[in-house]
Every structure is written in C-alpha cells, then in structure tokens.
Amino acid sequence: MIALEAKDLKVGYGKADVLDGVNVKVDEGAIVSLVGPNGAGKTTLLLALTGLLPARGTVSYFGEPMANVSVEDRVARGLCLVPERRELFGDLSVSDNLELGGFSRWMRGERQLRESLEEVFERFPRLRERQDKDASTLSGGERQMLALGRALMAAPRLLLLDEPSLGLAPLIVREIFHIISRLRDNGVSLLVVEQNARAALEVSDYAYVLENGRVSMEGAASDLIDNPRVIDTYLGRRQAY
Amino acid sequence: MDFQIFFFLLEDGIANGAIYALLAVTMVLVFTTTRILFVAQGEFVTFSALTFASLQIGLVPQIIWLLGLLAVIAAAIEIYRAVSDKDFKSIPGTVGLYLVAPFAVIALTIWIAPLGAPMLVQAAVSVAIVTLLGPLVYRIAFQPVSSGSVRLLFVIAIALHFVFQGFGLLFFGAEGFRVDPMIDASFEVGSLIIKAQAILIVGTLALFTALLYVFFGYTIPGKALRATAVNRVGARIVGIKPDLAGKLAFLLTAFIGGVSGVLIVSSTTIYYDSGLLIGLKSVLGAISGGMVSYPAAIIGSIGVGILEGFGAFWASAFTEAIVFSAFIPVLLWLSLRSTPNEEGHEL
Ligand SMILES: Nc1ncnc2c1ncn2[C@@H]1O[C@H](COP(=O)(O)OP(=O)(O)OP(=O)(O)O)[C@@H](O)[C@H]1O
Ligand SMILES: [Mg+2]
Numbered sequence: 001m002i003a004l005e006a007k008d009l010k011v012g013y014g015k016a017d018v019l020d021g022v023n024v025k026v027d028e029g030a031i032v033s034l035v036g037p038n039g040a041g042k043t044t045l046l047l048a049l050t051g052l053l054p055a056r057g058t059v060s061y062f063g064e065p066m067a068n069v070s071v072e073d074r075v076a077r078g079l080c081l082v083p084e085r086r087e088l089f090g091d092l093s094v095s096d097n098l099e100l101g102g103f104s105r106w107m108r109g110e111r112q113l114r115e116s117l118e119e120v121f122e123r124f125p126r127l128r129e130r131q132d133k134d135a136s137t138l139s140g141g142e143r144q145m146l147a148l149g150r151a152l153m154a155a156p157r158l159l160l161l162d163e164p165s166l167g168l169a170p171l172i173v174r175e176i177f178h179i180i181s182r183l184r185d186n187g188v189s190l191l192v193v194e195q196n197a198r199a200a201l202e203v204s205d206y207a208y209v210l211e212n213g214r215v216s217m218e219g220a221a222s223d224l225i226d227n228p229r230v231i232d233t234y235l236g237r238r239q240a241y
Numbered sequence: 242m243d244f245q246i247f248f249f250l251l252e253d254g255i256a257n258g259a260i261y262a263l264l265a266v267t268m269v270l271v272f273t274t275t276r277i278l279f280v281a282q283g284e285f286v287t288f289s290a291l292t293f294a295s296l297q298i299g300l301v302p303q304i305i306w307l308l309g310l311l312a313v314i315a316a317a318i319e320i321y322r323a324v325s326d327k328d329f330k331s332i333p334g335t336v337g338l339y340l341v342a343p344f345a346v347i348a349l350t351i352w353i354a355p356l357g358a359p360m361l362v363q364a365a366v367s368v369a370i371v372t373l374l375g376p377l378v379y380r381i382a383f384q385p386v387s388s389g390s391v392r393l394l395f396v397i398a399i400a401l402h403f404v405f406q407g408f409g410l411l412f413f414g415a416e417g418f419r420v421d422p423m424i425d426a427s428f429e430v431g432s433l434i435i436k437a438q439a440i441l442i443v444g445t446l447a448l449f450t451a452l453l454y455v456f457f458g459y460t461i462p463g464k465a466l467r468a469t470a471v472n473r474v475g476a477r478i479v480g481i482k483p484d485l486a487g488k489l490a491f492l493l494t495a496f497i498g499g500v501s502g503v504l505i506v507s508s509t510t511i512y513y514d515s516g517l518l519i520g521l522k523s524v525l526g527a528i529s530g531g532m533v534s535y536p537a538a539i540i541g542s543i544g545v546g547i548l549e550g551f552g553a554f555w556a557s558a559f560t561e562a563i564v565f566s567a568f569i570p571v572l573l574w575l576s577l578r579s580t581p582n583e584e585g586h587e588l
Contacts, residue, residue, distance in 0.1 A: 050478065068326055075480040087475035100463065100468050103482030106461050124544045150479065 001028040001062065003189035004049065004079075005157045009043075009057035011048045018044045018082040020213040021057070024191070026158065026206075028062075031180060031190045033221065034202040035234050036210035042193040043084050045210070046160045050074060057093050059160065076104040078157030082164060084193075086147040090136035094127055096225045099147055101153030110232045113153065120149040122165075123179060144176070158189045165196045177203050201225045209234075250550040256439040256508065258526075258546020260501050264519065265526035265538040266453065267494040272532050273276065273470035274490040275483075277383060277394045283520025284405035285495050289371040289502025290511040291409065294418035296363040301354040303412035305347045308370055311377040312343035318381065339380075342570050343373050368499035375495025376488040384484050402517065409513030417510040425501075442504050449497060468488060469549040518561065522549070525568050529573065531575060541571075 004026040011019040018041045025079045026079060034042055048055035051071040059066040061079050069077075089097050098120055102113040121128035124145040130138065135146060151159060164180070165173040173196060180190060181203045194200035201207055204221035209230065217224065224230045264282055271279045292302040314435040323331050346369050353366060382397055424437040456463035469476040469486040477483065505511065505519075522545050529541025545564060552563035 043396060052474065070482070071477045072480045072482045075478060081478050083474070083478065087472050087473075089471050089475055091471045092464065092467060096464050096468075100476075100479050100481070101466055102479075103461065103465060106481065154479065188561070 003028045011055045030205040033192045033204040033207045035197040040210045043212045079152045080151045080156040081160045082147045082151045088135040095131040100149035103136040119219045161192045242571045254547035254550030255444045258543035259443045261523045261526050262539040262542035264523035265542040267497045268527035275487045282401040283516030285498030286502040287516040289367045289499040290506035291413040293367040293503045315339045315377050364503040371499035375491035379491040417512040419510040422507045482563040
C-alpha cells in the first residue's frame with residue numbers, strides 16, 4: 001500500500017512557483033528522506049502535503065484524495081507534521097502540549113490518552129522531568145523532543161518530519177534517528193527532511209534530492225549514499241554523527 | 242464626603258466594575274482566540290437584560306425571531322457547504338446542531354412567557370437565548386473571513402454592533418427597563434450598608450473566575466482554546482479547528498454576556514442602546530491587560546467601575562469623560578511599552 005503520493009505538485013508564495021511539479025511517494029512502513037540545499041523547497045513541500053499551503057497537483061493519502069480535506073481532518077486521519085518551526089504552545093506546560101497532541105483522538109471520543117502520554121515519557125525521559133514547565137522554557141533539544149512527542153500523541157500513520165535533528169548534539173541526533181527507525185518498526189511511515197543527509201540516508205529506505213523546486217535525483221537510499229554527486233554535494237564533509 | 246458615602250460609592254463602583262470585569266474577560270478570550278475585538282459584546286448584555294425584563298412583565302421577547310432567523314441562515318450555509326462538498330453524511334448532525342437547540346429555546350420562551358414563571362427560570366431562558374446567539378453570530382459573520390486581518394474583523398464587529406442595536410430598538414422599543422433586584426436585601430455592618438445584589442454580582446465574578454480558571458487549566462477544550470490563542474498553526478497541526486475554537490469562544494462570551502445582562506438590569510436602567518458604553522468600558526478594562534492578561538483585565542475593569550461611581554458623584558454630567566480620559570495615560574504607557582510583534586506579523 002502507498003501511504004502518500006503527490007503528483008505534479010506546484011506551490012508558490014505569490015509570484016513564482018517554489019515547487020515546480022514535484023512527484024514523491026512514500027510506501028507504507030517506509031522511511032523516505034528528502035535532502036537538498038537551503039531554499040530548495042523542502043519545507044514548502046511538507047507544508048503543502050499537510051494542507052497548510054494551497055497546492056496545485058494531487059495528493060493522495062492511503063489511496064484517498066486529499067484535495068478537500070482540511071489540515072485538521074488530515075491530522076485526525078494520522079497524517080501528522082513536525083514543522084521546522086516546531087510551533088509549540090509556549091505558554092502551556094510540557095504535559096499540556098503533549099495532551100493537546102492527542103486532541104483529534106479526544107474529539108473522536110478516545111479517552112485513554114494517559115497511556116500514550118506514558119509511552120512518550122518513556123521515549124523521552126527528559127520530557128517527564130520537565131512536564132510541569134512551560135514549553136517556552138525548554139532548550140532547543142527539548143523543544144525538538146516535545147514537538148516529536150506531541151505528534152506521536154496523535155497516533156500517526158504517516159509522520160512528516162522537518163529537520164528533526166536541527167541544532168541537536170550528536171548524541172541526541174543519534175537518539176532521534178534511533179527513534180525514527182523504531183517508529184518505522186511499529187508500522188509508522190515517515191517522510192524526513194534532513195540537513196544531516198548521512199544520518200538520514202543511513203536509516204532510510206528511499207530518498208529524494210530536491211533542488212530548485214524539482215526532484216533532481218531519487219533512488220534507494222543505499223544507492224544514493226554511494227552516488228558520487230550526492231557524496232560531493234551532501235555527504236562530502238563527514239558530518240558529526 | 243463622609244465615610245458612608247465613600248463606602249456607598251465604592252460598593253456601587255465595585256459591583257459595576259465586576260460586570261465590566263466579567264465582560265473584559267470575555268473580550269480577552271475572544272480576542273486571543275479569534276483576533277476579533279468584539280465590541281458588540283455589549284449588545285449581548287442588553288439583549289439579555291431586556292429579554293429578562295420583558296419576561297418579567299409577561300411579554301414574549303421578540304428577539305426569539307432573531308435567534309430563529311440566524312439558526313436557519315447558519316443551517317442553510319452548512320447544508321449548502323455539505324452539498325457542494327458532497328458530504329451528505331454530515332447534514333443530519335448539522336441540522337441537529339444548528340436548529341434543534343435554538344428552536345427548543347424559542348418554544349420554551351413562548352410557553353413560559355405568559356405563565357409568570359419563577360424569576361430564576363426567566364433569567365435562565367434569557368441567558369439561554371443570548372448564549373445560542375453567540376456561535377451563530379460567529380458562524381455567519383466571522384467564520385467566512387476568519388483568516389482576515391484584525392482590522393477587517395474589527396470593522397465587522399462594529400457593523401454588528403449597529404445591526405444589533407437596530408434590532409434592539411425594533412424588538413424592545415426606545416423605553417428603558419429596570420427590574421427588581423434578584424435578592425432585595427441588605428446587611429448593616431456597623432454604619433455601612435451592604436446590598437445583597439452587590440454581593441451577588443461580585444460573587445458571580447468570583448464564581449466565573451474560578452470556573453474559567455478550572456476550564457482553561459484543567460479541561461481539554463479549555464487548553465485547546467489557549468493553544469489556539471498562543472499558536473494558531475500549532476493548534477491546527479494537532480487538529481484544533483480555529484473555527485470550532487471560535488464558536489466555543491463565542492458561546493462562552495455570549496453566555497457570560499447573558500449572565501451579566503440579567504444581573505445588571507436590576508441595578509441600572511437598560512435601554513436598547515446601553516450596550517455601546519458597557520462594551521467600551523469593558524474594552525478599557527481588557528486593554529489595561531494589553532488584551533492578553535486576564536488578571537489585569539479584571540483589575541482594570543474594577544478600576545473603571547470605581548472611577549465611574551465617583552465620577553458620577555462629583556460631576557455626573559462628565560462621568561464618561563472622566564472614565565475615558567483617565568485611561569489615556571494607561572493607553573499611552575501601554576503603547577510606549579509595547580514592542581512590535583517579534584515575528585513582525587500581525588497578531
Ligand atoms: N512565507 C514565504 N513567503 C515567501 N517566500 C517563501 C516563504 N517561505 C519560503 N519562501 C521561499 O521559498 C523557497 C523555499 O523555501 P523552503 O523553506 O521550502 O526551503 P527549504 O528547502 O526548507 O530550506 P531550508 O533547508 O533552509 O529549510 C525559498 O526561496 C524561500 O525564500
Ligand atoms: Mg526548511
């Protein structure tokens with residue numbers, strides 16, 4: 001089954017198109033990574049897939065067209081985003097942020113969010129320690145964990161992660177990618193945007209290279225990791241990992 | 242001025258201020274969750290006050306027809322949307338949500354109006370009518386433009402104020418109404434007289450403050466409203482629909498406006514056009530908290546009430562002038578202190 005398929009996606013912020021006919025596909029249970037230089041349109045692509053930006057072209061999620069489905073209804077169906085800017089609720093406590101991550105499940109009448117909260121705290125013990133603190137007081141790494149934990153509370157089927165390792169210490173980066181591959185083992189499909197291309201490719205099944213709003217290369221992650229052009233541009237300097 | 246008069250004015254001022262505080266809290270709630278500076282809130286107060294007064298003299302309040310009309314319009318909009326999205330499954334739920342409650346309240350009102358029902362029942366019906374108006378008004382007037390600028394939303398709120406005031410004149414006439422205090426009693430503490438109605442009003446403020454504290458701090462819908470206020474994008478990506486939050490905020494606002502209306506009409510004569518000043522004074526209160534802080538809004542509003550009480554005593558013709566000019570320094574200070582929104586975008 002295909003978790004997500006976008007065809008000929010065109011997105012702009014006004015004048016020129018930032019994405020110029022992008023095709024991407026995520027198989028169910030796969031980790032797909034998306035690499036590319038700054039300004040290539042990676043964040044734009046994730047925002048369009050979530051429905052936060054209007055897009056031309058088609059997006060289907062587990063076979064269903066998403067054209068008339070709102071952001072909130074996509075989340076309710078398990079299509080969840082961890083945005084680049086994290087978008088946490090700064091004035092709310094860490095545990096309130098997590099609890100609200102399960103809002104769409106609560107709306108459906110699910111009341112056992114406590115267990116999911118417990119699972120997130122087990123994954124991120126640091127968040128348990130800080131559960132009563134306001135989200136705005138967290139460090140960069142803790143914010144990342146909170147954003148990921150909040151998305152997990154929605155019981156996602158497909159997670160879109162925008163730079164999950166941004167600004168994190170190497171040890172935590174490794175931990176984050178470990179969590180990403182464990183999520184895949186639990187049946188979650190993932191589309192991961194990463195600057196840390198080596199770390200991403202190592203856990204991924206498939207990968208796309210996005211340049212200037214177009215897919216310039218794609219293939220099995222194990223092939224791209226040995227591709228000379230990819231090595232030169234994205235893997236050249238051995239990154240801290 | 243002797244101490245007795247001073248205390249009398251203070252008591253009156255605090256009671257009025259408590260009403261402004263209730264309303265100011267709703268102003269902050271609506272503004273932070275929807276970015277609407279809802280100046281027409283005063284009309285919810287007068288509608289409820291005048292509905293209550295009409296019921297007390299055994300008349301069917303004509304405002305029920307406005308409720309019926311808005312319910313039908315809102316249901317029609319939703320059905321039209323459902324049909325054009327081919328989302329037929331949602332139609333029965335929509336009809337239930339938008340039509341059943343309003344028409345049940347309309348029927349109840351017509352039934353109890355001539356009966357001379359107990360005062361509390363009449364108060365409850367008045368509050369119910371106004372409460373239902375809240376989400377309908379949001380659905381019809383604001384939801385279609387909910388992502389518009391703060392300015393656009395404000396202009397709509399002002400327009401609504403005038404439309405509502407027109408309806409107020411149509412339904413209730415130009416005559417003022419006042420009803421007997423709900424509890425007509427007073428206590429003497431030494432040489433001071435404390436009116437039970439004042440205690441009722443301040444007690445209501447205390448009760449609502451406590452209820453809202455629990456609602457925002459300990460329930461999921463309350464936290465969802467706060468989340469929408471602090472980060473709209475964040476709220477959307479956890480599945481909180483801004484429009485649902487908007488309707489909930491308007492429901493709460495109209496409810497509190499309705500309660501304030503039945504309280505205020507037993508201490509002040511209310512006319513169809515009293516809403517403007519009531520609304521503006523609660524805006525003053527809300528602004529002293531920068532439109533975001535609930536405690537500051539409550540304190541500011543009590544200040545407005547006290548100032549108004551003493552102003553009326555010293556120079557009654559200038560009461561409003563005194564109240565509003567006293568806030569000029571507050572506004573100046575706030576505007577000097579405020580820095581442009583960090584991200585540079587509009588709130
Ligand atoms: N809100 C916006 N308004 C106008 N242009 C924008 C906006 N957001 C992004 N852009 C432009 O769209 C292009 C793609 O931006 P995008 O954020 O998608 O890139 P990215 O691949 O995520 O980059 P990075 O690696 O730096 O995160 C850039 O040229 C950027 O300037
Ligand atoms: Mg980006």
